[in-house]
Amino acid sequence: MKSASDIARDVQSGTSSAASELDVALAQIRARNGELNIFLYVDEEGAQRTAAALDERIQRGEQIGPLAGVPVALKDNLCQTGIPTTCSSKILEGWRPPYNATVIDRLLVAGAVPVGKTNLDEFAMGSSTENSAFGPTLNPLDTSRVPGGSSGGSAAAVAADMTPLALGSDTGGSIRQPAALCGLVGVKPTYGLVSRYGLIAFASSLDQIGPLTKNVRDAALLLEVIAGHDPLDSTSLPEPAPSLSSHVNDGVAGKRVGLVRELIDGADADVMASVERAADALREAGATIVELSVPEFRLGLSAYYLIAPAEASSNLARFDGVRYGLRVNGDDVTSMMEATRTAGFGEEVKRRIMLGTYALSAGYFDAYYGQALKVRTLTINAFARAYHQADFLLGATTPSVAFAFGAKTSDPMAMYLSDVFTIPSNLAGEPAISVPFGTGDAGLPVGVQLLGPGRSEALLFAGARVLEIADGRS
Amino acid sequence: MSLTNGWEMVVGLEVHTELKTATKMFCGCANSFGSLPNTNVCPVCLGLPGSLPVLNARAVELAMAIGVALHSTIAPSTFHRKNYFYPDMPKDFQISQYDLPINVGGFLDLPDGSRISIERAHLEEDTGKSTHLGGSGRIHGADRSLVDYNRSGVPLVEIVSGPDIRSSTQARDYASELRGILMATGASDGRMEEGSMRIDANVSVRKVGQPLGTRCEIKNLNSLRSLQRAIDYEAHRQTVILEEGGRVRQETRHWDENLATTSTMRVKEEADDYRYFREPDLVDLIPDEAWQARIREGLPPMPAERRSMLGARLHEPSDSLLGAVSVVVDLDLDAYVSSARDAGVPAELALPRAANELATDLGGLSNLSFEAFTATLLMERSGELSPTQAKSVLAELLASGGEPRAIAAKKGYEQLETGAVASVVAQLIEEHPDEWSRYRDGDEKLAQFFIGQVMKRTKGQANGKDVIAELHAKR
Amino acid sequence: MSEPLRREDVAHVAKLARLILSEDELNRFTQQLSQVLEHAHDMNSLDLANLVATAHPFGLVNVVRDDVTRPSLDHDVVIAMAPDAQDGRFAVPRILGEAP
Numbered sequence A: 001m002k003s004a005s006d007i008a009r010d011v012q013s014g015t016s017s018a019a020s021e022l023d024v025a026l027a028q029i030r031a032r033n034g035e036l037n038i039f040l041y042v043d044e045e046g047a048q049r050t051a052a053a054l055d056e057r058i059q060r061g062e063q064i065g066p067l068a069g070v071p072v073a074l075k076d077n078l079c080q081t082g083i084p085t086t087c088s089s090k091i092l093e094g095w096r097p098p099y100n101a102t103v104i105d106r107l108l109v110a111g112a113v114p115v116g117k118t119n120l121d122e123f124a125m126g127s128s129t130e131n132s133a134f135g136p137t138l139n140p141l142d143t144s145r146v147p148g149g150s151s152g153g154s155a156a157a158v159a160a161d162m163t164p165l166a167l168g169s170d171t172g173g174s175i176r177q178p179a180a181l182c183g184l185v186g187v188k189p190t191y192g193l194v195s196r197y198g199l200i201a202f203a204s205s206l207d208q209i210g211p212l213t214k215n216v217r218d219a220a221l222l223l224e225v226i227a228g229h230d231p232l233d234s235t236s237l238p239e240p241a242p243s244l245s246s247h248v249n250d251g252v253a254g255k256r257v258g259l260v261r262e263l264i265d266g267a268d269a270d271v272m273a274s275v276e277r278a279a280d281a282l283r284e285a286g287a288t289i290v291e292l293s294v295p296e297f298r299l300g301l302s303a304y305y306l307i308a309p310a311e312a313s314s315n316l317a318r319f320d321g322v323r324y325g326l327r328v329n330g331d332d333v334t335s336m337m338e339a340t341r342t343a344g345f346g347e348e349v350k351r352r353i354m355l356g357t358y359a360l361s362a363g364y365f366d367a368y369y370g371q372a373l374k375v376r377t378l379t380i381n382a383f384a385r386a387y388h389q390a391d392f393l394l395g396a397t398t399p400s401v402a403f404a405f406g407a408k409t410s411d412p413m414a415m416y417l418s419d420v421f422t423i424p425s426n427l428a429g430e431p432a433i434s435v436p437f438g439t440g441d442a443g444l445p446v447g448v449q450l451l452g453p454g455r456s457e458a459l460l461f462a463g464a465r466v467l468e469i470a471d472g473r474s
Numbered sequence B: 001m002s003l004t005n006g007w008e009m010v011v012g013l014e015v016h017t018e019l020k021t022a023t024k025m026f027c028g029c030a031n032s033f034g035s036l037p038n039t040n041v042c043p044v045c046l047g048l049p050g051s052l053p054v055l056n057a058r059a060v061e062l063a064m065a066i067g068v069a070l071h072s073t074i075a076p077s078t079f080h081r082k083n084y085f086y087p088d089m090p091k092d093f094q095i096s097q098y099d100l101p102i103n104v105g106g107f108l109d110l111p112d113g114s115r116i117s118i119e120r121a122h123l124e125e126d127t128g129k130s131t132h133l134g135g136s137g138r139i140h141g142a143d144r145s146l147v148d149y150n151r152s153g154v155p156l157v158e159i160v161s162g163p164d165i166r167s168s169t170q171a172r173d174y175a176s177e178l179r180g181i182l183m184a185t186g187a188s189d190g191r192m193e194e195g196s197m198r199i200d201a202n203v204s205v206r207k208v209g210q211p212l213g214t215r216c217e218i219k220n221l222n223s224l225r226s227l228q229r230a231i232d233y234e235a236h237r238q239t240v241i242l243e244e245g246g247r248v249r250q251e252t253r254h255w256d257e258n259l260a261t262t263s264t265m266r267v268k269e270e271a272d273d274y275r276y277f278r279e280p281d282l283v284d285l286i287p288d289e290a291w292q293a294r295i296r297e298g299l300p301p302m303p304a305e306r307r308s309m310l311g312a313r314l315h316e317p318s319d320s321l322l323g324a325v326s327v328v329v330d331l332d333l334d335a336y337v338s339s340a341r342d343a344g345v346p347a348e349l350a351l352p353r354a355a356n357e358l359a360t361d362l363g364g365l366s367n368l369s370f371e372a373f374t375a376t377l378l379m380e381r382s383g384e385l386s387p388t389q390a391k392s393v394l395a396e397l398l399a400s401g402g403e404p405r406a407i408a409a410k411k412g413y414e415q416l417e418t419g420a421v422a423s424v425v426a427q428l429i430e431e432h433p434d435e436w437s438r439y440r441d442g443d444e445k446l447a448q449f450f451i452g453q454v455m456k457r458t459k460g461q462a463n464g465k466d467v468i469a470e471l472h473a474k475r
Numbered sequence C: 001m002s003e004p005l006r007r008e009d010v011a012h013v014a015k016l017a018r019l020i021l022s023e024d025e026l027n028r029f030t031q032q033l034s035q036v037l038e039h040a041h042d043m044n045s046l047d048l049a050n051l052v053a054t055a056h057p058f059g060l061v062n063v064v065r066d067d068v069t070r071p072s073l074d075h076d077v078v079i080a081m082a083p084d085a086q087d088g089r090f091a092v093p094r095i096l097g098e099a100p
């Protein structure tokens, strides 16, 4: 598959066209979507209109943005005007948002062509895309295995060569983990770097939208387009989008890389081996490797599985059958709300709403939610300490390569544990990238993770690019 | 009213006031009353998935202005979510300030000299509005409800008083004084009948000197009259229960204006668990010194100060003149009085004209310039217009605007020449010899009789002073 | 905090969250949520007394917008979303109690 930057260059120069690039994407979607269950909705007509309009502008000699004619897949928790948006839940049945998420407006301004909405774990709650009301997505690299989650559909779309770019959202690892399991680059940006306006919230203080791509350069390009201050999001960082693509080839010479024991311990041997070889590759590129222990990272999981459900329990209250989406009738308004929510939400969503409601309820707030917020502080402090010794950190993205369907569905705790390495960055609001490095069991890709302080994306992209080259991928 | 038999009531008020902003609290929809249902709504105030709130700077400034006027401390504050399911609340949580409100403490002085403490005045968002179909139109007995979200997200400030109020009259005075302050700050239009100011009253009773009793909360009182009556009713109800040896149950009660009673709305339940937590979509609000100073400096004088400013201009402040001062300040008519007074009209004349004549037609004020008001009173003062004529000119000005002298001319209010007055007086002396001789014998009351007769005959066009001069001359 | 989660706690929470749980779900959730809460007890070993709670990763303050109107949604679009509507309003079945 052509890279996004190549497509944009060709479309802008007239050697290709947005319409023909879209045709390539649509053909691949038609060929494989039935089997893999990646797109919940393909907006063929809308995409064709967008592409035709771009081609017309190019013919008139206009300069389009950096993503001219590049097809993009969107996780189905991003609102797009007039396009069904489901969060993979029955509760949003029939709802078409009357507005665009800020990231979608920015994609359009940059000349990208949104092609459709991808499957996810319902309301982004899960790590395998098995919790979708519309059935699981298959991992294109091995269809007996999960693509990861919750942005499993977006990851699979890129892995299956349907689109070169996809957007996902990452609350506790939901971009990085499927990127690792599908052999992609996945970025969880600094909290506030990308506007959340139009992203259907799971846990507001943790959610970030980010790219899933085949290579580091495309990820930097896409993040540059969607980043930057948005007045519609009060938690949006005040500064404009940083320059990222220009730093991709900066290298890591002279950088100190912290190899964090808590981000490796407990991982399978194949994963551990990849991380160690990644450390070697960075060292060969001129970095110094410092071995670190950050014990606080182990507590992240506990804090996360209280904070995220607590916020979710409140964010998901609005799905009550009154204003949009599903309604199941009842005798009175309370029964209607109960019937609607009971029928509309899947089991994992209910489990987390229950957990979050409990954590916030009278008598338990201080012991659970209050305590978790303090552990969050502890995590932030721990990161800060680590950054005295290292410029960025290195670890595994996931404990294992892609696992089989059903392997963890009966045991929520086991599923939650697969987020253990990705959660600390969300708690701290700091950026992290998963980049494929080597292969593990069954020839499946392994993802290694680079973590940095707030606003250090350029540094992380440079590190990821070094690994990409060392791994033999141009 | 106050209670007898050694009982006293303990009342605290929670006043919700809608803020007079152009837009809602967290979105750019118009904050306006009376639009077609669900026309001032957007993804944010409808709580659509993915939407996010952004705080209205003007709402913050009006809240600070209220705080300054109530002598509160403006404090670093945060927003919380108050979680409960209700169809008029689009997100099924209300964004409100909880443990860290923007205004902390303060007090409000009443005209009678008493001081009511203020606990807090915090920002929060309003809900939508339901209409109930079937039954009596009230929520109970209805079989279906319709929701309009135009009001959802309108900025509110909730002002919580201390439990310092001891009578329903004091409660009324507090609410009325607070309303004046809210209007003076520009925060509110004070229109209780439109629901832009709503009051909840916490009422308990106790024997004087005893600890606080169990309180009941009466919800949504939307006139000063209802407030006063509801408190009286409720305090009496509780006293009767206690005198009969019963116990007051803590509950929320509803005031029925027609029945003039309160009734149980809901008993406080264990299920009232709002699961408050920090609103993660909003950041801390920490108004710096410069911002606060700008608000303090921009604040106009409050009613108490305005009353004393107007009152200070009276030579002999009688009760009725002081009453007029209150009316003038309450109705925001001080500028008329000041402008007339600056032109030489005595406050003793300008005050009653404003408090009586202008007060009857507030809607007509847009037709009446300060200059026209002043000019009319100057004509009255010089004797060009009689008091009756001046009032009628003011009424005409309020009704349809214009220029006082032209209106007076049109109405034929040309005053009679002194000579003409002399001839009318001479004629009347002839017609009423008895009255005339009694007047000559020193019965001064009869001067009024002759003045009345002259006015009748001249259709009010004579100047009273001319008549008296003539009577004296002929005596 | 060390008290085990009881079935009735789960039932109470379901009521607060407007969810109806079957007997089966009630049992399963009690067991599963207990497990997660138990895992959370590892936070107990910490001395967190001197730490402030972090609700936000970055300390932005005073993010406000000007009081300027922006276009609202088209009324037809709004009402088209409604599962049930009447007279330009969202219709719901009878409401049994006033707002708390």
Ligand SMILES: [Mg+2]
Binding pocket: B096, B124, B158
């Ligand atoms: Mg309130």
Ligand SMILES: [Zn+2]
Binding pocket: B024, B027, B028, B029, B040, B041, B042, B043, B044, B045, B046, B153
């Ligand atoms: Zn709005």
